Amino acid sequence: MDRQPILAGERLLLRPLAARDWAALYGVASDPLIWAVHPAHDRWQEPVFRTFFDDALAKGGALAVIDVASGAMIGSSRFQNHHPAHGGSVEIGWTFLARSHWGGEANREMKRLMIGHALRFVERVLFVVGAQNLRSRRAMEKIGGRLKGVREMRMMAGGPVEHLQYEITRARFAAGPLA
Numbered sequence: 001m002d003r004q005p006i007l008a009g010e011r012l013l014l015r016p017l018a019a020r021d022w023a024a025l026y027g028v029a030s031d032p033l034i035w036a037v038h039p040a041h042d043r044w045q046e047p048v049f050r051t052f053f054d055d056a057l058a059k060g061g062a063l064a065v066i067d068v069a070s071g072a073m074i075g076s077s078r079f080q081n082h083h084p085a086h087g088g089s090v091e092i093g094w095t096f097l098a099r100s101h102w103g104g105e106a107n108r109e110m111k112r113l114m115i116g117h118a119l120r121f122v123e124r125v126l127f128v129v130g131a132q133n134l135r136s137r138r139a140m141e142k143i144g145g146r147l148k149g150v151r152e153m154r155m156m157a158g159g160p161v162e163h164l165q166y167e168i169t170r171a172r173f174a175a176g177p178l179a
Helices: 017-029 046-059 105-116 136-144 170-174
Strands: 013-014 062-067 074-083 089-098 124-130 146-156 159-169
Touching: 013 105, 017 046, 017 074, 017 089, 046 074, 046 105, 046 136, 062 105, 074 105, 089 105, 105 124, 124 136, 124 146
Parallel strands: 089 124
Antiparallel strands: 013 062, 062 074, 074 089, 124 159, 146 159
């Protein structure tokens, strides 16, 4: 599976994240309100975001999200934890968007592009969401994510945070467009 494809939609272009994207992406991420309900609520701070950005480049699978109309960088997302065995799965996450693109089509289009790409190679796509991050949980439900019975703890902003796992299977995705 190519974890850094170029994916083009009507409103968005997703392309591999590169080191040269630092200034534009931090320009988006430096808004504290993006992270207010996120488990990594301190990610707007430059040293914290630098660690996040460097990790994205080191692990691969990170995508820059570009608004086609303006050409502006508006966020990023990642394909990580690809497991090809037994039908396969990949996790989509580490996603954030500029507040100017909240509540509209951007998140749905980005996820449709990424899920459609991933499900050409794996049977299911996983999303791990902070249990208290109600905004992201609602967004997952809007695009058809099914809450699984899997809970895990991840270190975020200096402490353990409970996360829940959602999935979208190839069959679910093929059944119809995501809401």
